[in-house]
Amino acid sequence: MTTAASWLSELNSYYTPTSTQFDGARAHRASIESRLDRDLGVGEMFEIGSLRHGTGVYNYSDADYLVSLKGFRPDSSLTMLNKVKESLQGRFFSTTIGVRRPAVVCQFADGVVEVVPAYASSGTGYWIADPTGGWMLTHPKDHNTWVNSVNNKHDGAAKRLARQLKVWKYRRNVPVSSCYLEMRAAKHMDGESSYHSTWDLHAVLKKLQDNSLAAMNDPTGLGSRFTAYSSEASRTDALSKLSTAVNRASKARDYASAGDHANAIAQLKLLFDR
Incomplete structure (x- = not known):
């Protein structure tokens, strides 16, 4: 049986670039x-x-x-x-x-x-x-080192979560910075003791909503803050799409927790436009 967790794993695999793509x-x-x-x-x-x-x-x-x-x-x-x-x-x-x-x-x-x-x-x-x-x-070199350290702590989960946020961004045409999403995903996982795919996907989206895509302090303490959007129009559009995403991720988490993976996956498909 395909579970919500295995579906997200397959999503990550599908959207991982090939070694020759670039x-x-x-x-x-x-x-x-x-x-x-x-x-x-x-x-x-x-x-x-x-x-x-x-x-x-x-x-x-x-x-x-x-x-x-x-x-x-x-x-x-x-x-x-x-x-x-x-x-x-x-x-x-x-x-x-x-x-x-x-x-x-x-x-x-x-x-x-x-x-x-x-x-x-x-x-x-x-x-x-x-x-x-x-x-x-x-400080791109220092940022890469920091993301890697968080990722290693969670056996690759920080980067899997970051890729999921980016897939949502691209598939749903959300006008928000990819770098911002990556750093937010890593920041979220840095504060967690373990990784649970549907729970953490909802949690990081909810945090983005709760802070209204506010600029993020550089976690290394070295550089300028990370901004999510370039204009007020982009912010309005992104927050509207984020609200929908949070709702779908919440339903997917709850269905998965209840063992109803078919409905959980249906919500994930809506979230990622798959």
Whole structure:
């Protein structure tokens, strides 16, 4: 018999990217770095985001790179993003390239690459464009280490939960940051002694609702707060969809607890649009 827990496990397996899914996108890394180094000067370039963290979603996640630029950080983060876009458009003139804070998004035929331009902080970390405007300080390497530590404590549950939240985001078109969801999932699991799939799925969604998708303090204590959305319209839309998700997750949890896995799975299918 398929239980709610095994159904969620299968969902995670289905949406786990294959080892070759991002090969096409990754193949553009060297040419991106070479072009930006020629035009703007590159200090370093490395992989970040869900792909690096092991929380990517099959057919939805992109290849993400942080590019630390040389020189002085301009007053306007938009100025930086536009310069990077102009540089890459000059190299990949037939590719659709746009700005989606904090990244410059390159829509290659064989995969999407998101380039996050940055400037190294005088201390540690990197300054990147804040989705709500201006600049924000981030520590992607430290964040990855922290998520891994929580994940290891729960035998991989933190990343499984993060992927579920991202599947919900993509399948239900919820305008909320993937990074925010990942950090919230890890933060939730950091405070738990064990993992129970339907209970924790509902619990983390309920926490998101209870705090109204408020900005989250950096759990490492190093960088800026994590923001969930980029506009008030996005917040309103996301909270409406979150309310529906909480209701469905609550029903799935209760049905599963009562041993009614058929109805629990029916609610999960509605939650994830499966």
